[in-house]
Amino acid sequence: xxxxxxxxxxxxxxxxxxxxxxxxxxxxxxxxxxxxxxxxxxxxxxxxxxxxxxxxxxxxxxxxxxxxxxxxxxxxxxxxxxxxxxxxxxxxxxxxxxxxxxxxxxxxxxxxxxxxxxxxxxxxxxxxxxxxxxxxxxxxxxxxxxxxxxxxxxxxxxxxxxxxxxxxxxxxxxxxxxxxxxxxxxxxxxxxxxxxxxxxxxxxxxxxxxxxxxxxxxxxxxxxxxxxxxxxxxxxxxxxxxxxxxxxxxxxxx
Amino acid sequence: xxxxxxxxxxxxxxxxxxxxxxxxxxxxxxxxxxxxxxxxxxxxxxxxxxxxxxxxxxxxxxxxxxxxxxxxxxxxxxxxxxxxxxxxxxxxxxxxxxxxxxxxxxxxxxxxxxxxxxxxxxxxxxxxxxxxxxxxxxxxxxxxxxxxxxxxxxxxxxxxxxxxxxxxxxxxxxxxxxxxxxxxxxxxxxxxxxxxxxxxxxxxxxxxxxxxxxxxxxxxxxxxxxxxxxxxxxxx
Numbered sequence: 001x002x003x004x005x006x007x008x009x010x011x012x013x014x015x016x017x018x019x020x021x022x023x024x025x026x027x028x029x030x031x032x033x034x035x036x037x038x039x040x041x042x043x044x045x046x047x048x049x050x051x052x053x054x055x056x057x058x059x060x061x062x063x064x065x066x067x068x069x070x071x072x073x074x075x076x077x078x079x080x081x082x083x084x085x086x087x088x089x090x091x092x093x094x095x096x097x098x099x100x101x102x103x104x105x106x107x108x109x110x111x112x113x114x115x116x117x118x119x120x121x122x123x124x125x126x127x128x129x130x131x132x133x134x135x136x137x138x139x140x141x142x143x144x145x146x147x148x149x150x151x152x153x154x155x156x157x158x159x160x161x162x163x164x165x166x167x168x169x170x171x172x173x174x175x176x177x178x179x180x181x182x183x184x185x186x187x188x189x190x191x192x193x194x195x196x197x198x199x200x201x202x203x204x205x206x207x208x209x210x211x212x213x214x215x216x217x218x219x220x221x222x223x224x225x226x227x228x229x230x231x232x233x234x235x236x237x238x239x240x241x242x243x244x245x246x247x248x249x250x251x252x253x254x
Numbered sequence: 255x256x257x258x259x260x261x262x263x264x265x266x267x268x269x270x271x272x273x274x275x276x277x278x279x280x281x282x283x284x285x286x287x288x289x290x291x292x293x294x295x296x297x298x299x300x301x302x303x304x305x306x307x308x309x310x311x312x313x314x315x316x317x318x319x320x321x322x323x324x325x326x327x328x329x330x331x332x333x334x335x336x337x338x339x340x341x342x343x344x345x346x347x348x349x350x351x352x353x354x355x356x357x358x359x360x361x362x363x364x365x366x367x368x369x370x371x372x373x374x375x376x377x378x379x380x381x382x383x384x385x386x387x388x389x390x391x392x393x394x395x396x397x398x399x400x401x402x403x404x405x406x407x408x409x410x411x412x413x414x415x416x417x418x419x420x421x422x423x424x425x426x427x428x429x430x431x432x433x434x435x436x437x438x439x440x441x442x443x444x445x446x447x448x449x450x451x452x453x454x455x456x457x458x459x460x461x462x463x464x465x466x467x468x469x470x471x472x473x474x475x476x477x478x479x480x481x482x483x484x485x486x487x488x489x490x
Contacts, residue, residue: 011353024353077354103354110347173356175366176344178264205255208263217347218264218340220368221445227360236453242265243451249260 004034006098010045012057013105015114018121022114024103038081038091039064039071058117064089066230069165072172073118074105079169079228087167087230107168109177111215124214125166125182131210132203133186135195154192161189163231170225170233176217181225183211184241185233191244201248208245267340272449274333275442279468281326286475288313292412293478295488302490303412307401311408314390334376341369364437365445371438378431385418386411416490419483432477439469 007030015022032041039061046056062070071088075081081091096102104118112120150158164185171179187204190196196203219238226235260266291306313319364371390409401410419425443465444458452458482488 013353074352074354077352077356078359105352105354108348108350108352110349173360177347178344180264208265212264215347216264217344218268219449220268220340220344220365221441221448222361222365224356224359224361224366235448236455236458239448239451239453239458242269242449243453245263245265246269246451249255249266252255254255 001034001094004098005031006034006093006096006100008032008041008096008099009101011101011103012118013114014057014117015106016116018113018115032093034092034094036093037064037089038073038075038093038095039089041093058115058119060119061089066090067165069167072107072120072122072167072169074107074172076103079107079172080167080230085230085232087165090230107172109168109171109216111177111179112168112171120168122166122168124216125168125179127214128179128183128207128210129166129186132199132206133190135190135199137195148194150193158189158192161185161192161233161237164189164229164233165231167230169228169230171216173224173228174217174219175222175224176220178219178225179211179214179216180219180238180241181229181233181235183207184235184237187241187244188237191240200244201252202254204241204244204248205252205254208241267336268449270332270336271340272446274329274336275446276450277329278333279439279443279446281329282472286472289479290475292415292488293482296482303410303416304403306412306415307408307410308403310390310411330379334372337369337372362441365441368438368441371434374434375431375438378427378434381424381427382431385424386414389414413490415479416483416488419480422484425480425484428480429477432473435476436469436473439473440466443468 007028010027010029011024012027013022014025027045029041029045032044036044039059042057042059049056060070060072062068064071066087066089069087071080073080073088075088075091080086080088082095083091106112106114106118107120107122111124112122115121162185164182166182168179168182170181171177174181187207190203191200221235221238223235226233261270288306288309291309292303294301294305295303358366390411399410399413400407401413402408419428444462447461448458452461479488
């Protein structure tokens with residue numbers, strides 16, 4: 001692909017702290033390379049702001065290779081920007097052309113309060129995981145990987161669900177700010193595997209209860225979450241979560 | 255887990271919507287079947303709504319059906335109340351909105367507009383119930399002429415219907431109701447099955463196909479009633 005440079009107008013959400021009202025600020029950036037990543041473009045802008053003695057724009061990032069789930073920008077009306085199955089860090093500037101205006105906002109949901117600029121507090125997801133998104137195992141020597149036979153289809157489906165990086169794009173895209181795609185991925189990947197069986201029922205009940213306490217909305221199957229998920233987690237997992245919840249709710253004695 | 259906990263969780267609330275929705279879908283099959291009796295007039299000039307009047311009479315003649323009618327109203331009310339509560343609750347989950355909306359990216363407009371479509375159907379229902387159900391089942395209005403078939407007296411609901419659908423504004427309201435119902439069903443039919451836990455791809459494909467067919471055919475038959483009467487294809 002041919003390399004080119006571009007001048008852009010950025011409208012970025014700036015907010016000093018969670019108590020601040022926040023507002024959009026407009027920045028002009030020039031000579032941006034089409035080969036830069038979106039976050040590198042922000043790095044260039046931040047270096048300039050620091051040199052000018054201004055506060056750089058705070059944004060979450062870590063691995064910058066689409067696997068950690070830290071980056072979380074809502075770009076021109078879409079979580080993680082215009083590319084399909086892609087994280088913000090993997091979005092490249094060749095997605096844009098000279099003269100474009102790009103509006104960048106943080107994830108918006110009551111359960112994800114803005115901490116500063118584009119950084120939101122996503123610890124609600126951690127608390128959902130802590131409620132049951134794990135298997136309890138005794139310490140000791142690891143069991144041989146082939147000791148428990150697992151059907152290929154089940155293993156593939158579990159792996160596809162386990163690909164969720166917990167970035168929160170599903171919540172950001174959902175009109176109800178629902179975390180059901182995230183939760184269903186976490187419940188599904190363990191429900192599909194024999195290792196998840198012992199805590200299967202208590203897990204789903206506790207995780208749904210925690211999700212509700214955290215103030216996320218309910219799922220109305222608009223499928224916007226699936227459309228923006230960088231890991232292409234399917235809404236079919238939500239149906240599976242519902243089934244798990246119904247069975248657990250009707251059969252678990254507690 | 256207590257009943258109250260089960261049905262008041264975010265998943266439980268959706269289950270109430272799905273179960274009542276599926277119940278109302280089965281009711282629509284009965285309703286559209288009875289309504290379709292008016293088309294007997296198109297193949298038999300001497301019918302004059304006899305088949306329809308007899309079917310409508312049957313639906314009010316026994317206590318069993320009147321009791322089922324109470325169940326139906328409970329289902330409708332539960333669906334409406336829970337729907338409004340869920341919509342309000344879900345909207346409140348994002349106090350600060352986005353400057354740039356996602357629009358219909360990844361999600362068709364009607365999937366995001368179930369609250370609006372449901373409200374339009376509710377408005378239509380108020381008009382519809384006041385036209386037919388209230389005069390025939392509650393107030394026993396005198397405008398409902400009696401008709402006699404083989405010595406058995408019954409309401410001439412067909413005659414009332416023909417009178418009501420002479421007004422083009424009423425026809426338009428009914429068409430809008432059918433239009434809203436079609437889009438509401440297009441999402442609601444398959445979504446309710448997903449909510450109750452169907453995740454097998456083969457079944458979901460089948461449910462989706464049946465849902466699309468149902469969402470087109472049922473509202474179309476409903477819409478054909480006021481149209482047939484207004485354009486004189488079905489007459490007294």
